[in-house]
Amino acid sequence: MKNIRNEFVALSQTVYGKPLVYLDNAATSQKPKNVVEAVCDAYEKHCANVHRGVHRLSEIATSQFEKAREKVKNFIGAKHLEEIIFTRGTTESINLVASSYGRKNIVAGDEIIVSEMEHHSNIVPWQMLCEEKGAILRVAPISANGEFLFEEFVKLLNQKTKIVAVTHVSNALGTITPLKKIIEESHVYGAVVVVDGAQAVPHMRVNVAELDCDFYAFSAHKMYGPTGTGVLYGKKALLETMPPYQGGGDMIASVTFEKTTYAKLPHKFEAGTPNIAGVIGLGAAIDFMNEVGIDNIARIESELVKDADESISRVPGLRKIGTAKEKASVVSFVLEKVHPHDISSILDRQGIAIRAGHLCAQPVMKRFNVPALCRASFAVYNTKEEVDMLIKALIKVSEVF
Amino acid sequence: MFDDIHDLYQELILDHNAHPHHFGKLENATHFAKGHNPLCGDDVEIFLEIEDERIKDICFLGQGCAISKSSASIMTDEVIGKTLEEAKQIFRFFHLMLTTEDDLIDKIFWENQVYLQA
Numbered sequence: 001m002k003n004i005r006n007e008f009v010a011l012s013q014t015v016y017g018k019p020l021v022y023l024d025n026a027a028t029s030q031k032p033k034n035v036v037e038a039v040c041d042a043y044e045k046h047c048a049n050v051h052r053g054v055h056r057l058s059e060i061a062t063s064q065f066e067k068a069r070e071k072v073k074n075f076i077g078a079k080h081l082e083e084i085i086f087t088r089g090t091t092e093s094i095n096l097v098a099s100s101y102g103r104k105n106i107v108a109g110d111e112i113i114v115s116e117m118e119h120h121s122n123i124v125p126w127q128m129l130c131e132e133k134g135a136i137l138r139v140a141p142i143s144a145n146g147e148f149l150f151e152e153f154v155k156l157l158n159q160k161t162k163i164v165a166v167t168h169v170s171n172a173l174g175t176i177t178p179l180k181k182i183i184e185e186s187h188v189y190g191a192v193v194v195v196d197g198a199q200a201v202p203h204m205r206v207n208v209a210e211l212d213c214d215f216y217a218f219s220a221h222k223m224y225g226p227t228g229t230g231v232l233y234g235k236k237a238l239l240e241t242m243p244p245y246q247g248g249g250d251m252i253a254s255v256t257f258e259k260t261t262y263a264k265l266p267h268k269f270e271a272g273t274p275n276i277a278g279v280i281g282l283g284a285a286i287d288f289m290n291e292v293g294i295d296n297i298a299r300i301e302s303e304l305v306k307d308a309d310e311s312i313s314r315v316p317g318l319r320k321i322g323t324a325k326e327k328a329s330v331v332s333f334v335l336e337k338v339h340p341h342d343i344s345s346i347l348d349r350q351g352i353a354i355r356a357g358h359l360c361a362q363p364v365m366k367r368f369n370v371p372a373l374c375r376a377s378f379a380v381y382n383t384k385e386e387v388d389m390l391i392k393a394l395i396k397v398s399e400v401f
Numbered sequence: 402m403f404d405d406i407h408d409l410y411q412e413l414i415l416d417h418n419a420h421p422h423h424f425g426k427l428e429n430a431t432h433f434a435k436g437h438n439p440l441c442g443d444d445v446e447i448f449l450e451i452e453d454e455r456i457k458d459i460c461f462l463g464q465g466c467a468i469s470k471s472s473a474s475i476m477t478d479e480v481i482g483k484t485l486e487e488a489k490q491i492f493r494f495f496h497l498m499l500t501t502e503d504d505l506i507d508k509i510f511w512e513n514q515v516y517l518q519a
Contacts, residue, residue, distance in 0.1 A: 337419075341441055341466035345409060358442050371464050372442045400410060401419075401467075 004292060004381050007032040011381060018351030021386045026171055026199055026330055026377035027355050028221045031285075038284035039226055042277035050276055051250060051267070065276055068283030069266070072231055075286045076216065077207035080236050082265035086279050089230035090198040091121040093217030094165070096232055096269060097194050098125035100242045101215075105162060108134030112163045113156050113191075115140045115148060115177070116367055117170040120360045122196040126165055140166070142367060146173035146322035154185055161191040168200035168216075172361040172375065173322025174305070174330030176200075183213050192238065198222055202289075202379070203328045204298045208233050220278060224379075225285030229278030232269070239265050246271040297380045301329055304378045308387045315394040321368050332359075332375045335394070338401045340372040346400070350393045410467065417471030422478055427460040436463075443469045455484050 005011050010030045013020050022030060042064070048057035050065045072084045087093045102125075106112070112126045116139055130137045138161075140153040148166075157164075164186040169176050183193045192214040200206055202223035208216045215238075220229040234242075244251055244262055248271035253261040262268045289297060308331045312318060317336035335343055344356035355375045358365050365371065376390055427448035436445045443465035450458040459477045463470070480488040 339464070339466040339470075342410070342468075345466070345468075349409065357440075371444075401415065 005383075007034070007288070008381055009033065009036075015351040015353075016349050018349075021350075021352040021389055023376040023378065023382065023386065023390060024353045024355050025202075025379035025382075026222065026375060028227065029202065029224050029379050030381070031226070031281075032224055032288045034288055035225055035281050035284045039277045039281040042280045049273055061276055061280075064280045064283070065274070068279045068286075071283045071286045075290070076201070076231075076233060077209045078233055079209055083233055083236050083239065085232040085234065085239070085266045085269045086274050087217075087230045087232050088228055088275070089219040089221070090196060090217045091230075093215075093230050093232035094122055094194065094196065095125045096245045097215050097217075097234070098129045100245045100269075101192070101238065102126075102129040102163065103132070104241075104243055106130075106133045106135050109160060110135040110162045111138055111156075111158070111160045112136070112165065113138045113140055113153070113161060114165045115153070115167065116142045117146065117148070117173055117175060117361065117364050118165070118167055119171050119196060119198070120362070122165050122167060122194075123363070126163070135162075136160075139363075142173075142175070142364075145324050146170065146175045146364075146368075147324045148175065148177040148182075150178055150181060153182065157185060157189045157191070159189060161186070161189050163194060164191050165194040165196070167196040167198075168206070169197075169203065169328045169330075170322070170361075170364070171199045171330070172332060172359040172364045172373070173324065174199075174327040174332070174377075175322060175324040176204075176326040176328055179211055179213070183211055187212070199329065202297075203301055205294050214238055220282035220285060223282075223285055224288050226275075226278040226281040229275045229282050231282075236265065239269070242269075244268050244271065248272045250274075292380055298328075300380050301378050301382075304382055304384070304387060305329060305331060307384060308376060308378070308390070311387065311391050312394070314391060316398045318394065318398070321370065321373050329379075330375060330377045332373050334370050334373050335398060335401075338397060340374045342401070343374050343394070343397050346397050347390070347393050350389070352390055352393055354390075414467055414471040417474040418467035421461075421470055421474040423460045423481070424462065424474065425460050426462060427458055429458070430460075438465075441466070441469075445469070445473055447473075451485070454486075456480050456482065456488060 008030045046057050046060040048061045050062040069081055069084050073081050078084060106129060112130060112135055114123055114126055127137055138156045140156055141149050143149055166177055166182055168179055186193050194215040195213045197216050197218040201218040214235050216233040218231055221227040251263050251268050251271040253263050305327060319334050321332040340356035344354055347354055357372050359375060427450055429450050430448035431451050432449040434447045445461060445463035448460045449456060459481050461473045461477060479491055
């Protein structure tokens with residue numbers, strides 16, 4: 001692909017008369033033309049419900065929908081097609097596991113481990129489950145650099161540990177966790193591992209079979225796809241033992257008032273009409289990423305992060321938050337005497353979009369003793385010039401205050 | 402390139418942010434309220450000393466962006482010494498100003514001149 005930026009119409013616009021510098025990719029990425037076209041076609045050309053209609057449009061919609069499942073399976077290296085469940089996003093994927101696997105398997109006194117750097121969506125569902133079942137939530141700590149403290153995590157594992165819920169890449173710190181080791185060690189104790197992959201899949205090659213994780217959740221919209229669509233990967237053997245998450249159409253084999261039998265995987269977990277255009281759009285997003293090449297994406301982004309991490313130290317009074325050795329896509333920071341929202345507002349007037357706030361990771365804010373932080377996060381279409389503009393603007397902010 | 406920063410961040414706001422007025426805790430407070438905005442993480446605590454239906458003293462504590470902090474600071478200047486009814490009137494006017502389309506603000510301002518000058 002010659003010029004990646006040309007594929008993104010949104011990137012050529014101006015904001016307050018300045019060219020848009022979009023550095024809020026960890027919140028959501030912009031969408032390439034092929035994704036927008038795929039979603040548009042799904043509504044304009046073959047809008048029909050899936051898995052039901054015996055007519056041409058429904059056949060096309062169904063075939064494209066199922067083709068997207070195949071693309072996801074290949075993209076993350078799953079062994080079986082029925083291990084790919086479509087959801088509304090990472091949050092729903094994790095809730096599905098907590099609600100279906102969790103409710104069936106967790107009893108009073110069991111333990112669930114989460115890490116200190118989890119997004120709220122990988123904390124709250126487990127807290128709710130613990131509260132309901134009388135189970136105990138344990139927290140694996142992180143270091144002052146924002147590294148996952150593996151040795152400390154291992155100390156928490158025991159025969160009562162039933163679930164380990166951990167992120168692959170921290171949304172607030174960019175830390176890449178030692179997932180393979182975490183999974184291996186958890187399996188020694190018979191715990192299942194649920195991975196929040198929302199910030200990993202957009203940026204690096206992920207292979208769920210090699211990782212040997214039990215569940216892996218991610219969202220389409222952070223990987224150039226539409227909002228409102230996500231994936232839960234689960235090992236077939238586990239998914240088969242799990243009760244349905246929601247009841248309704250599409251998830252049944254037969255229904256009478258006496259007894260309902262459920263559909264086979266993956267439809268057992270996909271009650272109701274899904275986000276058909278969203279799923280088809282996700283398929284197109286995977287096409288885009290494959291065309292650019294996931295290794296190219298990872299290389300381009302890690303150069304940007306390295307560059308930003310180094311040059312941002314020139315900004316007076318700036319403190320970096322999250323300086324792990326293994327990082328992806330994210331550079332987080334605070335400025336002495338300037339609230340993150342002021343930084344973000346001033347940058348916005350320069351056309352630069354970053355995120356400011358608690359980033360849905362309040363325990364991380366507490367860990368680093370900040371009320372909020374600023375986060376610049378990169379995608380494959382960002383440039384070194386944009387990093388320079390960010391640094392220049394930040395230096396100016398430090399001068400104004 | 403950066404001239405327009407000052408549209409939003411006027412000296413007034415930067416001054417109040419760096420040196421907020423009535424910032425601290427009021428030992429003789431008769432009234433206290435706490436506000437938290439989960440969306441942006443702002444935390445504000447307000448302490449009031451009310452005597453004979455009048456705001457004798459006011460202080461605030463908290464953290465937030467410059468706009469939030471300077472607003473709180475300016476508010477303390479505005480309401481200190483006012484009667485409760487006057488303070489409520491200021492609040493109603495301010496709230497209206499914030500929630501009204503730009504072109505209507507002038508009109509509201511004009512209609513409220515009488516009160517503000519009083």
